[in-house]
Amino acid sequence: MIEVREVTKRYGTKTVVDKLSFTAKPGQVTGFLGPNGAGKSTTMRMIVGLDAPTSGDVLVNGHSYVQSAAPLQEMGVLLEAKAVHPGRSAVSHLLAMARTNGIPRSRVDEVIGLAGLSSVAHKRVGAFSLGMGQRLGIAAALLGDPAVIMLDEPVNGLDPEGVLWVRNLLAGLAAEGRTVMLSSHLMSEVSLIADHLVIVGRGRLLADTTVAGLATAEGVRVLSGDPANLRNVLGGPGVTITSGGPEELFVAGRTAREIGMAAAHYGIPLFELTPKTASLEEAFMDLTRDAVEYEAAR
Incomplete structure (x- = not known):
């Protein structure tokens, strides 16, 4: 578990993190989101002890991560995939980490295979593509078989197969009861x-919620054999109805259930009821509109 409790971080007069509190729980994948300059990287650095909070507490499994006797076994971290000596091979990089943390060589081979790097395991990391570097960073994060995993931009540079691999990997880790934060x-x-x-x-x-909780209903697409009568039945204060075709209406201000019940009461045939929900991207943009530090001209 990761607990961030009333954490503030200041650099001189600039407050980068301001009384931030949240918990990433076991058995869940927690998405940590925000626009550039939101304080995400600083918060993650404080979680692993690379930066110290000005005030507040950051705990991993109930204590400060820097106090962990076996840090790689407790939490695996990917903050910067390129933070590897370019002259080392993937094997030598992971083996050095393993030997300094009491992790057996067999685990190095295991995570190399898991990350799909077996064919390039003995090549210099400096020649790796961005996607291969990401895979190595994830392999390093998993090296200690940790109960907590924290990854910054884990799919950056990955091809579609790699993105799907990360998606399934993180879902599987959470299903095992681990804490996953990305x-x-x-x-x-x-x-x-x-x-x-x-x-x-x-x-x-700005929000501590779920994807479903953040996304908001925008309306319902309705296909009906009698759209004119349905429009009359559904009309009222706060209801907006627009036509999208001969049998199609888009209704805002009524739920799909309300539309279906009204149509059944008046014997109006319905062919389709499709609620339209704002995407996570749309909801995120609305939520963070006033918190964007760098905004392009339009």
């Missing part, structure tokens, strides 16, 4: 992976 700018991917969302802006908590 930061990503790919909203579509987060919506497929995450069970829990923590969204920050300008260092402050």
